[in-house]
Amino acid sequence: MDNIVPGSFQLMKKINTGLIIDVIRLKGPISRAEIAKILNLTPATVTNITAELINKNIIVESDLGQSTGGRKPILLKINADSYYILSVHIGSTRIRTAVLNMESKIIDKITVKTTPNTTYEEALNIIKDGIEELVKENEINKEKLLGIGIAAHGIVDAEKGKIVYSPNYGWKNKDIRTDIEKIFDVPAFLDRDVRAMALSESWYGAGKYVDQFISVKIGYGVGMSLINNKQQMRGYTDGFGEFGHTKVCFDGPLCSCGNRGCIETFSSEKAVERYAAELGLDKDCMAIHELSLKGDERAISAINRASEYLGLAVANLINTFNPQLIVLGGDLIDVNDYYLNGTIENAKKYALPDLFESCEIKRADTKGDAIIKGAAVLVLDNLFDNI
Numbered sequence: 001m002d003n004i005v006p007g008s009f010q011l012m013k014k015i016n017t018g019l020i021i022d023v024i025r026l027k028g029p030i031s032r033a034e035i036a037k038i039l040n041l042t043p044a045t046v047t048n049i050t051a052e053l054i055n056k057n058i059i060v061e062s063d064l065g066q067s068t069g070g071r072k073p074i075l076l077k078i079n080a081d082s083y084y085i086l087s088v089h090i091g092s093t094r095i096r097t098a099v100l101n102m103e104s105k106i107i108d109k110i111t112v113k114t115t116p117n118t119t120y121e122e123a124l125n126i127i128k129d130g131i132e133e134l135v136k137e138n139e140i141n142k143e144k145l146l147g148i149g150i151a152a153h154g155i156v157d158a159e160k161g162k163i164v165y166s167p168n169y170g171w172k173n174k175d176i177r178t179d180i181e182k183i184f185d186v187p188a189f190l191d192r193d194v195r196a197m198a199l200s201e202s203w204y205g206a207g208k209y210v211d212q213f214i215s216v217k218i219g220y221g222v223g224m225s226l227i228n229n230k231q232q233m234r235g236y237t238d239g240f241g242e243f244g245h246t247k248v249c250f251d252g253p254l255c256s257c258g259n260r261g262c263i264e265t266f267s268s269e270k271a272v273e274r275y276a277a278e279l280g281l282d283k284d285c286m287a288i289h290e291l292s293l294k295g296d297e298r299a300i301s302a303i304n305r306a307s308e309y310l311g312l313a314v315a316n317l318i319n320t321f322n323p324q325l326i327v328l329g330g331d332l333i334d335v336n337d338y339y340l341n342g343t344i345e346n347a348k349k350y351a352l353p354d355l356f357e358s359c360e361i362k363r364a365d366t367k368g369d370a371i372i373k374g375a376a377v378l379v380l381d382n383l384f385d386n387i
Contacts, residue, residue, distance in 0.1 A: 015230055016041060017049050018380075021058070021078070022203065025103055029062045029075035050076060057082045058102060058383075078103050083146045086134070087375040088127055088180075089193060090152040092168040092220035095123060097130030098372045099138055104204065106369060108138050120171045128183055146383060147187040148180055149375035151196035153221060157238050158191045167256035168220060189378040193217060194241060195232055196374030197364060198225035201327050203377055205365030214323045215364070216243075217371075218310065218330035221256065222264035226321065243317070244268070248309065267309035269332050272339075275302035289336045303338045310339075311346020318351040318359050329364035 016039070023035050036046045053059045060079045080103045089096040091114075098109035110130045114123070131148070134140070154166040161177025180188040191199075198215035201207040207215070207227060215225045222244030226233040233240050244264030245257050253274070255262040265271060269285040276288050279298040283291070291299035314326060333339045344361050351359075364370050 031073035194223035200374035307342025315350035
């Protein structure tokens with residue numbers, strides 16, 4: 001029992017610190033008493049944690065609040081420009097870099113398109129150039145950089161800071177955390193892009209209000225993350241969530257993993273493009289989206305076909321995990337109602353009725369910035385470990 005209690009205390013303190021910062025960020029300036037009331041925490045807990053946050057210059061005391069009798073309370077607010085966080089998203093078709101302040105506001109960002117032939121070294125240079133430009137153009141003092149959060153598609157080892165396998169680029173065993181830290185001499189943290197999206201929803205979106213939810217990212221690939229009691233499920237070798245490579249048939253289009261019949265080859269944005277091409281519409285998925293809004297039957301048909309398979313995949317998640325909430329995110333599903341509604345309709349068709357009725361399915365609240373914001377949370381998460 002002695003081995004469990006300290007770890008449980010540290011975890012609870014980390015969770016409470018995140019909750020307190022979030023309340024101050026959303027409702028500040030706010031008194032300590034109001035924070036305790038909103039979060040149902042003891043005044044002593046709030047006082048101790050806020051004292052440490054003030055000591056680290058993350059929050060500051062501001063104005064005096066209204067008195068209800070007696071001394072006026074001192075109000076707290078985020079010290080927005082006390083520190084900055086750099087975010088990197090290595091996606092299937094682009095690399096994005098961004099700088100955020102302590103209120104999670106994106107100050108500036110840069111996007112560079114990539115191809116399947118982009119080498120790891122070229123990607124490092126894109127990241128290096130992007131970060132250097134952001135720091136220079138926004139006049140960020142290096143002493144104010146908390147760290148760099150990196151979200152990458154594919155399989156990663158978050159603890160070792162390595163990209164184990166990047167299917168779209170073919171990279172294997174790349175020690176990106178060490179490489180980035182050597183270039184910039186600030187702490188770097190790595191995780192999968194779908195986990196970053198889940199973190200973003202857990203902090204800033206619908207995931208704030210539930211104990212357990214599943215986040216599904218749909219891009220050129222399909223991945224998932226499961227948050228349980230505010231913690232990521234990782235699996236024995238950190239490989240949890242490769243649900244896009246679960247099989248729906250013994251044959252089918254060749255997947256980036258080398259197998260056939262993977263659900264992502266039937267339900268992803270790349271699948272939408274393939275279905276559209278079969279109908280004579282050789283466009284990328286966002287152009288297909290624009291055509292669907294104009295009533296193009298080929299575009300609508302391609303999106304609906306992918307949504308049927310995505311709905312089947314979501315039904316399997318509902319039947320397996322019985323989640324309270326499933327959050328869907330990605331460039332196309334963030335904006336296209338055919339894709340979203342078709343997915344929900346087909347999930348209802350294939351899931352067990354009682355389990356479907358107990359699960360809410362919705363778009364990610366943080367939408368296009370979910371992964372960038374989630375990568376920044378990787379840095380903040382580590383900060384809370386040390387408070």
